[in-house]
Amino acid sequence: MLAVAPPLLAGALATAAGARRTAAGERPGTDAAPAAWPGLTAPAGIAALAAGHHLWTVGEFTAPAIVLGLSVIPPMVVREVLAAADQRRRAERLAASEARLRHLVGDDRPPAGAAPVDRAGLVRALDRRTGGALLVVDLHGADEAAVPDGPVQAEVVHRLRSGAGPHDLVARLTDTEFAVLTDLGPVLAYALGTRLLGALAEPYPRAGGASRLRASVGLAETTGGEPEDVLRQADLARRRAVQLGRDRVEWYDAYLEEQLVRRLDLERELPGAVARGELDLVYQPVLALADRLPVGTEALLRWRSPALGTVLPEELLPVAADLDLLGELGRWVLDRACRQLADWSEGGRELWMAVNVTARELAAPDFVARTATALAAYDVPPERLVVEVAEPAVAAELSTVVAQLRRLPIDLLKVGPHLVGPGADGQRPLIDVVANLGDRLGLEVVVEGLESDAQVAGARRAGCHYGQGFALARPAPAERVEAWFEEFPSTPR
Known part of the structure; x- marks a missing residue:
């Protein structure tokens, strides 16, 4: 008892001091993980010494002694599980800090010649996204009939990437429709849509002279919906932007969907009404x-x-x-x-x-x-x-x-x-x-x-x-x- 009491008392005092410092908001000064070997070897060594001393003095193990000996195992297992979880959280914090640093210095932009993802890739990205907004961009020729050709489409992708953030995803849905998936909130996402409109409105150099495009942008929040629902909502907002004259950004809302569904019904039923x-x-x-x-x-x-x-x-x-x-x-x-x-x-x-x-x-x-x-x-x-x-x-x-x-x-x-x-x-x-x-x-x-x-x-x-x-x-x-x-x-x- 005299040998065991001092370490127990010192451990209790150290635990109380650590709890008091943590409650006061103090955090460790380093992100380095603590050494794992003391936590693994010390309990096992102490248990082995105690078992040997018991056999030398008593000569056999009674049932209570066996239970007490085995009781040291569950705390060790629990401690290792908690330690592993703490290490995982520490790694996630480090990864987030690194990503934030990369975002600030801008060293993780997609390569200049990288192709945009397709619709399936966008759906997979939406499935992993827990916040932000989706912008669907619809392009129209200035003469209402022209479709952007290959070089113009490549320039469109370049302008979308230049206007979007380093972590934003650019996708191609059709020859005239593109999408940008961003983690920005509603206000900043709308500002992004406005910037993209301005960038896409600039002339496109091509053989025989420059051409111009008109764009319509539909916005939908990515929270609280399935990927296909988010895509549908952003596309409905895009349709509304087209109906209101193009060269504009429109947000999705439930009333907007009612109006657009009504409009689609009218467009479907009106042809043939005279006949x-x-x-x-x-x-x-x-x-x-x-x-x-x-x-x-x-x-x-x-x-x-x-x-x-x-x-x-x-x-x-x-x-x-x-x-x-x-x-x-x-x-x-x-x-x-x-x-x-x-x-x-x-x-x-x-x-x-x-x-x-x-x-x-x-x-x-x-x-x-x-x-x-x-x-x-x-x-x-x-x-x-x-x-x-x-x-x-x-x-x-x-x-x-x-x-x-x-x-x-x-x-x-x-x-x-x-x-x-x-x-x-x-x-x-x-x-x-x-x-x-x-x-x-x-x-x-x-x-x-x-x-x-x-x-x-x-x-x-x-x-x-x-x-x-x-x-x-x-x-x-x-x-x-x-x-x-x-x-x-x-x-x-």
């Missing part, structure tokens, strides 16, 4: 404000899709424009509106029919000819057809339609209800100014969107002759509008 008989027109009467008698109607397009429900023009027309279906839809609307106007005119009622036309349709070379054909087919007087073009659409392509606008008679000026309200700083309502300008130019002013009697009164007080809106009459199918007409006398306007 399937899914289009319909509703008509909103235009009234004379003085006596509230009908003078005309506006034909409003509706797509009654069995799969998607009723689709309104503001959602339908952009899709039709992208699918190059505006001409087909416009011809159908014009034919159906002229036929309906002819039916209403048989009873002696003289109304006008307004059809909405986009600037692209108005600029089509055959617009005047096919309009004249539709009028002649149903024996509709040309003065009874109003071609309505929204001003923002005309302004966007003014140079392409100005010649036709000079040839076509402009009789009506349609304005929104926001002009009817009181002017700023007590000034008179803007509708007064517009009505006065229309009178000087010989144009009749139609105020649309009138939803209250006060707005109707304001438009009439300003001198506007015509109006339409829920306060006057709601859009309805042809049968209901015709029944509503029966309540009013037929008066030429």
